[in-house]
Amino acid sequence: MQDPAPTSAFAPLRHATFRNLWTASLASNTGMWVQNTGAGWLMTSLDPSPLMVSLVQAASMLPVFLLALPTGALADIVDRRRYLIFAQSWMCLMGLVLCILTATGLLGPWGLLALTFGIGAGSAMNFPAWAATTPELVPREDLTQAIVLNGIGFNLARAVGPALGGFVIGLAGTQAAFAFNAACFLVLILALVAWRREEAPRTLPKEHFLSAMRAGMRFVAASPALRRIILRAVVFFFFGSAMWGLLPLVVRERLGLGPEAFGMLLAAMGIGAVAGGLLLPRLRARVNRGDLVVLASLAAAAALVLLGFGRHWAPVGLGMLLYGSAWISASSTLQAAAQMVAPAWVRARAIGIYQLSFFGALAFGSALAGWLGTIIGVHWALLGFGGAGGVAALVMRRWTLGAEAAAEAAPAAPLRPEEPAPELAPLLAQGRGRLLEVVRYHIRPQDRGAFLAAMAEVRRARLRSGALNWQLCEDIAYPERWVELWAVENWNEHLREQSRLGPDDHAAIGRAAALHQGETGPKAVRYIHRLP
CATH class of the missing domain: 3.30.70.100 (Alpha-Beta Plaits)
Structure with missing residues (x-):
């Protein structure tokens, strides 16, 4: 499926509520990237083994794998605004605990993983609810661009946050990075409190929690289009996960650089993603969604190869720019396709299952990359994931994205049964x-x-x-x-x-x-x- 004529990636900002929440989310995401930078770098001091360093990323992603379906069901059956406020408040609390324990010297490697898991649990609550909220904030014709803009905002934070985090860590220590993250959550909480959401009137009782979960699973199981999207996402994110798990070791051991360089390389990835997001509307008008994901997968594979061979910051930086552009191209295209095929009543659950799948692939792939890095070395692990990811992208090309065009509808015969006695x-x-x-x-x-x-x-x-x-x-x-x-x-x-x-x-x-x-x-x- 090829998208219509391109429009500005910033067009959804003309809608005031979306603009306010997007701006607050930008602040919150910046804090999260400062926190991620601090956690990854702190682990290289607490326990520098490749497996433990990669488990920091796995701990942040695994909760989404475990909790995406129940949190998606809750987001569909409770007031979504209050639910998002609770999720942000939970992450703020976890960030404060992380800051206090780090400042007092009481935090060990497993404690860091546990609190990272706690923040990931808040992200698991936030992701499906936030994704399902976007169609409420913009009309359908702006939905795809709104999703791209969310990706641009996320990657603007990725460009600023890691670099900011690196300098904050160098200046005041990792506890300052964790405190900054907790403060940023408050910005989004205030914006959500100010949002006056109009909930659609209900004519039926709310769904029960377990029934809602089962309905979500049955919907995905009976939706070939959504299953294809999920499969393509799993392949892309599994092989792309090696970068997240091994980049700290590339910076510290292969390049011999410090936290500032680590933050700058993550910022380079964010810059690449922002540039890719700005160019994406025009690219989507020329290339169908499936081929766009293939091109992004090949670009991500090439970036991993550059990281594997790189012994100087310049090729590694080029790889990060390329990876960032590939990441936003694939992730926003896949998420937009998933939202388009999921109706409103099950959207958070469907997105939850979609995110369960790709975050599970990220968590497992990141841990596997760390294990391989321990066994065969970081160099060969990156090259192996890059080569296998490129081959897998070409193999998966035949799985189309989106729903096929429906045949012309035949006149529906009356099927209405008699009213109950x-x-x-x-x-x-x-x-x-x-x-x-x-x-x-x-x-x-x-x-x-x-x-x-x-x-x-x-x-x-x-x-x-x-x-x-x-x-x-x-x-x-x-x-x-x-x-x-x-x-x-x-x-x-x-x-x-x-x-x-x-x-x-x-x-x-x-x-x-x-x-x-x-x-x-x-x-x-x-x-x-x-x-x-």
């Missing part, structure tokens, strides 16, 4: 009792193949919208008779199911219903499970 209304209102939904079709033998193909799409539509399971049965005595059956958790989930069906889902159901032979449409009935 009055005597069962109190039972249904309690939201208890699994519901079985049934649709009966009469299909001519010559339409059997077309019907089965149509029902394959219907199955995915039912599962995406909340079905626990789905079956299609053929009458063995009368092969023209078919029955579609699926179950939902309760009556409320059935009502939610109707609102979750999108245009493509209705089109798929309409194509199947159009093959039904009869004066009226397919017969639809509902049953509630009752114990004898």
Whole structure:
């Protein structure tokens, strides 16, 4: 899929709420990069082994892998503004504890990893909620550019934060870097408090937490387009993770430089990302999304090779510029594609699962790169990840991004079942009792193949919208008779199911219903499970 004519990457800033939150997020992200610089450099003093240094990055990313789905479910079912305020407050608290323990000399390597994990847990809460909030702040035509602008802001912070962190560490120690991070969280907390979010009115009770998680997993499992996006993200971030895990050792051991140089190299990556983000709108208008991710993956692989061979700051700096540009190109393209295919009701959960996958790839890849660096050396670990990443990018090229164009919708036949009997209304209102939904079709033998193909799409539509399971049965005595059956958790989930069906889902159901032979449409009935 190729994007329309390019617009300015800064166009979403004309929306006041987005502009205010984006500016506050820039401050918060700057503090996070100061903290990341301090944590990575502190570990080289507490325990300089490649494995322990790489575990700093793994500890910050692993919580997103573990908590992305539950935090995404919470972000979909609670007030998102208050949820974001809580997440930022938690990270501020963890930053203060980290500062105090460092200043008092009580922090060891495992304590550093534990508190880094705690800050990562706050990030795990923040990421899916923040991503799902962006479509609320800008119209759909500005969504892709808003995601790019979020990436530009993140990388502006990456350009400024590490360099600032390096100088702060050199001037006042790592505890000052951790204190600066805690203060930056307060800026975003105040902006979120000032945001007057209008929550959409609810006509149904809120989803239960476990039910919301299951619905999110079923949606992703039944969405081929989202699964392809996740797979492409896992491949890119797994091989690209070697840079995050091994860069401190490249700076300290291979280049023989200090924290200021470490911060400047991370800043170079941020500068590359900002430059790439500014050029990205025009590039997206000329290259389809899938090929853009391939090009970014090859650029990231080349950057790792430069880091592997580099023994002077100049080629390493060039590699960091290239890596930053590749990172924002791939990450913003993949995230925009994921948001486009996820409807509003499940967006935070879908983004949570997407982030679970790629942060898991980052955490595992970073730890593996550190382990390989210990066994075969940092040089060979970087070259191995770079070469394998380039090959994997070419292999994955056939997996397209985004949803395929839907076929022209057939007129939907009436499938609405009869209203519930009055005597069962109190039972249904309690939201208890699994519901079985049934649709009966009469299909001519010559339409059997077309019907089965149509029902394959219907199955995915039912599962995406909340079905626990789905079956299609053929009458063995009368092969023209078919029955579609699926179950939902309760009556409320059935009502939610109707609102979750999108245009493509209705089109798929309409194509199947159009093959039904009869004066009226397919017969639809509902049953509630009752114990004898």
